[in-house]
Amino acid sequence: MNRRPIVSYGISWSQLAWLGHRLSGVGVLVYLFMHIVENATLAFGPGVYNTTQTYFRNLPVRLGEIVLMAALVYHSLNGLRVIVMDFWPRSTAWYRPLTYGVIIATVLAMIPLGLIMITPYAPWGGH
Amino acid sequence: MAGQGRRIWPVQGDPLRRNPSRAATPRPTEPGWERFMWYFTRISGLLLVLLAMGHMLIMHVLVQLTGQEINFAFVTSRWGSPFWRIYDLLLLVLALIHGVNGARIIVGDYIERGGLRSLLIGLLLAVTLIWLLLGIFVIVTFNPDGAPAIGPFS
Numbered sequence: 001m002n003r004r005p006i007v008s009y010g011i012s013w014s015q016l017a018w019l020g021h022r023l024s025g026v027g028v029l030v031y032l033f034m035h036i037v038e039n040a041t042l043a044f045g046p047g048v049y050n051t052t053q054t055y056f057r058n059l060p061v062r063l064g065e066i067v068l069m070a071a072l073v074y075h076s077l078n079g080l081r082v083i084v085m086d087f088w089p090r091s092t093a094w095y096r097p098l099t100y101g102v103i104i105a106t107v108l109a110m111i112p113l114g115l116i117m118i119t120p121y122a123p124w125g126g127h
Numbered sequence: 128m129a130g131q132g133r134r135i136w137p138v139q140g141d142p143l144r145r146n147p148s149r150a151a152t153p154r155p156t157e158p159g160w161e162r163f164m165w166y167f168t169r170i171s172g173l174l175l176v177l178l179a180m181g182h183m184l185i186m187h188v189l190v191q192l193t194g195q196e197i198n199f200a201f202v203t204s205r206w207g208s209p210f211w212r213i214y215d216l217l218l219l220v221l222a223l224i225h226g227v228n229g230a231r232i233i234v235g236d237y238i239e240r241g242g243l244r245s246l247l248i249g250l251l252l253a254v255t256l257i258w259l260l261l262g263i264f265v266i267v268t269f270n271p272d273g274a275p276a277i278g279p280f281s
Contacts, residue, residue, distance in 0.1 A: 022233060029226035033254075036219070036262040043265055046199035053198055065187055072183055076176045083169050086154065116188055 017099045021078050024071035031068055059121045066110075066117050073113070074106040152232060164228050171225045178218040203271040212266055219262045227255045 041052045055061075081098050085091050091098070119125040155162040190197060205211050231248055238244045 022229075025226065025229050026233070028222075029230055032222055032226060033258055036258050036265075040261055040265050042199070042202060042269055046271075049199045049202070069183055069187060072179060076180055079172045080176065083173060086169065113188060116191055119191070 013103065014096065014099050017078060017102065020074060021082075024075040024078075027071045028068065028075060062117065062121055066114050069113055069117065070106065070110050073109050074102070077102045077105055168225060168228060171221045175218070175221055175225060178214065179222060182215075182218055199271070202269070206266070206269050212269075216263065216266050219266065220259070223255060223259055223262070227251060 038052065038056075041049045078099075081102050085095070085098070152161075152165060154165050186197065190201075195201065206215075230251060234247050234251065235244060238247065
């Protein structure tokens with residue numbers, strides 16, 4: 001009897017890298033639109049701006065900011081890979097290692113960045 | 128082919144050569160708007176790695192590490208220097224155009240029919256223009272002394 005995986009889409013890491021570039025790009029764009037609105041409260045003076053900012057100092061928003069940071073780091077690194085491969089086509093020989101490198105570098109960068117950003121809300125942070 | 132010279136890249140017929148990065152869009156072969164945006168995305172992307180990552184590292188990491196808080200006084204001292212106003216303006220304009228162009232390409236990839244596609248892309252551009260003007264207005268006209276005292280929190 002053949003042993004078949006129940007879920008077998010056959011999606012490669014390379015395809016996930018491409019999908020990740022789109023998802024992270026759309027995510028950062030949606031955030032940018034909200035950020036412009038939130039930033040516009042500056043025009044109403046310190047009272048309105050400072051009060052609005054207090055709405056953003058909580059754990060759910062901070063978790064969102066960490067996701068935003070991860071999306072930006074990934075989109076940046078993968079974007080650099082796209083630029084390198086578009087302008088120096090010979091680098092396509094290292095398509096796989098470069099793609100895996102981007103994913104690994106994103107995870108590695110997010111360890112210190114995530115730890116710093118979560119600190120005020122973590123048990124060791126003492127907020 | 129005579130007169131064309133030796134074209135190393137892009138080589139016709141080989142998909143990997145035509146689209147080496149396997150990004151969403153291979154470099155358009157004919158000059159024009161689409162090719163301009165292809166280059167714009169990559170050049171602005173390079174600048175945005177520095178501008179956007181710098182912005183995030185200052186606002187979300189450095190502010191945290193130095194025990195500061197983002198409030199009106201923070202923005203006042205920051206935008207007191209023309210350097211940061213120009214930095215933020217450049218970041219706003221490049222990020223918005225880079226991002227919206229990417230969204231336009233995604234819409235075009237999934238909706239190939241004319242009417243709905245034109246409607247969505249038209250809406251996207253209209254909304255972007257309003258948001259771009261709002262963003263520029265806020266950065267350019269920011270004046271801590273002239274801020275109006277309106278609203279329930281003033």
